[in-house]
Each structure stands twice: as structure tokens, then as C-alpha cells.
Amino acid sequence: MASPEIDALTQALSRLPGLGPRSARRAVLYLLKKREGALGPLLAALSAVEARLTDCSICGNVDTTDPCGICADPRRDQRALCVVEEVADLWALDRSRLFPGRFHVLGGRLSALEGVRPEDLGIDSLIRRIEAGGIDEVVLAMNATLEGQTTAHYIAERIERFPVRVTQLAHGLPVGGELDYLDEGTLAQALRARRPVA
């Protein structure tokens, strides 16, 4: 069979979401055939990312700079803050270009089942950002799951003492749906119709 090095590459690729053993083998063959055109650029891109990768100390985004590109962008609306569960959600919303403000990544959602408590999420850092002032609106963009909504309500209670408008994404989202899987149209609709937390 293939050499240990090629086997290791196939295995590393097959662990990526969306790639099984079969497609990983095809990807490896493609890379081996296109050394200059594909393997080289992929290696260079991975190295560059690996060397610079960092968590944003402000929002929890993952980027190659700290603060991340979004937090460092002066054209972003400083007054609007969108709270998401995961970096993947931040990316999905940012890709849609519908939200002009900044983000805050919790790093998960409250879950009794998985033992995730408030102190395990970036909630204290969120409150410090709001306390620092300058924020008019906090959009709670949790997933439309039971745990996501529990998390949103918990945060809404924790921040109701601040003079900020707290909204959440409209429930045009399919029940049980995860932000990261939705098309931009659905996201746009949910964002446009966002409403104050009851």
C-alpha cells in the first residue's frame, strides 16, 4: 500500500468534516499529482495559518491577528453587538454581510446534559464589554434549539440592568436549525425581523 507518510496524510484529511476515507484518498491523489499547483499552496496556507492563529481577546473569534479583523475594523458599528454560540455562527453571519456591528463568541451554549454552566461560556467577558459602555443594542443570535434559547434567556436576564436594547433573531429560523447551516435568505429574514426579548 502507500507509504506511511501518504497514509498519515490520507488519515489527517479523512478526519475533516465532509471528507470520508474515500474522498480523502482522492484528495491525496490530487495533491500528489499537482505538487506545485495544489500541494505547495495548501502547505503554505496551512503553515501561515498555523503560525499566526490566535483567539481574539475581545470577542473570542479565531483569526491570525489579535484583535481579530472584525474587532480591529473601524468601519464596524461599535454600538451593535451580536452574541453567538460558536465561531462558525460568527462566520455565517459575517459572510451574509447583514450585520454591521461586532460580535461576541460564547464558545458554546448552556447545557445541563453536557454540564456546560454559565462560567464555562464567555458571559462574564460579554458583561464587561457592555459595562464598558458605548453599546446600544445586543443581538442574541443563539441557535433555535432548546439549549440555545435557554442560553439567550439566561443572558437577557443577566444584562437587563444595562441601558441596552436586547433583541434576538426572529423565529423565522426552522426549529432545531443551526445558524451555520442556513442560507443567507433565511438569515436575512431572521435578522430583519429581530425583536426585543420579552
Next chain:
Amino acid sequence: MASPEIDALTQALSRLPGLGPRSARRAVLYLLKKREGALGPLLAALSAVEARLTDCSICGNVDTTDPCGICADPRRDQRALCVVEEVADLWALDRSRLFPGRFHVLGGRLSALEGVRPEDLGIDSLIRRIEAGGIDEVVLAMNATLEGQTTAHYIAERIERFPVRVTQLAHGLPVGGELDYLDEGTLAQALRARRPVA
């Protein structure tokens, strides 16, 4: 949006077969979240392969050693030689563990349309291997396409002067089918029923 480095990584991954822009983004997010568990190993595996990658000077396989692992394996039957169009076909047949001999990779198939002539393929090197002696059977394992079969017939004519049995994969293969996409059962059937070239 994401940093230039992360964009470059997403683009490099999205060019792999089986990964579109969307799954490439998910793969990148996965890598960013699992720096030690996924990004590190993938980078190490790619580096190791890139540093050692070479064409086998005997059979045309791509491997991290020259001769390749198959050509260097003394347990392989030296008397049987399987001729394939592409490295992907060699891997597919080798994975099935049905062929105990060695391989010869042509690097393509004859094609008037694409201007691929005999001298563009590894046919001269194949003839030199047969001339060197010690080979009893040459299995022509071309794809069941018009061009694949044209290539097989061309090679059969070129080597009919040698005292070797020339066979080809049985036409249990679906018409137009490409070796690399077939399941092992179909491959096994086709290999078992291989027949002398008419």
C-alpha cells in the same frame, strides 16, 4: 471577513476534489478549533509528504521513496505486470489486494481529441521492462472507455512480439466506467475473468 491567511487556506482546500467552498469553510473552522488535534497533524503530514514526494523511476507510481513501496517489495510476484492509465487506478487495484504482481503507470491514455500520442505515455518504458525479461503476464487494466480500449489495443500490438501472455480486464466493467470509481467486488470480478487480448 476572515484574514488573508485564512481565506487562502479556505481557497486551497476548496480546490480539492469533493470539497466545495462551503465544505472547505467547515473544514477550516474545524482545523482552527482543533489546532493540536487536527491542524498540527495535517500540517505535519503534508510537510512530510511534500518533502519526500517522488515518481517511481520503475513504474511511474507516486510515493515517498524511489523505487516505490510496491516495486521495492520482494514479496510481489515479479512475473505479473499490470498496466494502468493513472496512479489512481494503481491505488484502486492495489487497495483491492487482488493483484499480487507489480504495476506500470502510463500517465494517461491515447487521445486524438486531446492530442495524446504514444510517446506522451510510459509505453517505451513498459517495453523496456518487458524486454528485460522475467515477466510472464501483462494485464492491460485500462478504463472501459473508447480511449482506454484504444490504448490497450495499441499496447497489445506493440508487445505481441514478446513471449508474454497479454490479458485485459474482463468486461464486467460498466461501459464508460472508470476503474477508480468501482467497488472492490466489481474489480475482483473483472480481474478474475480477465481474458487474453483477441
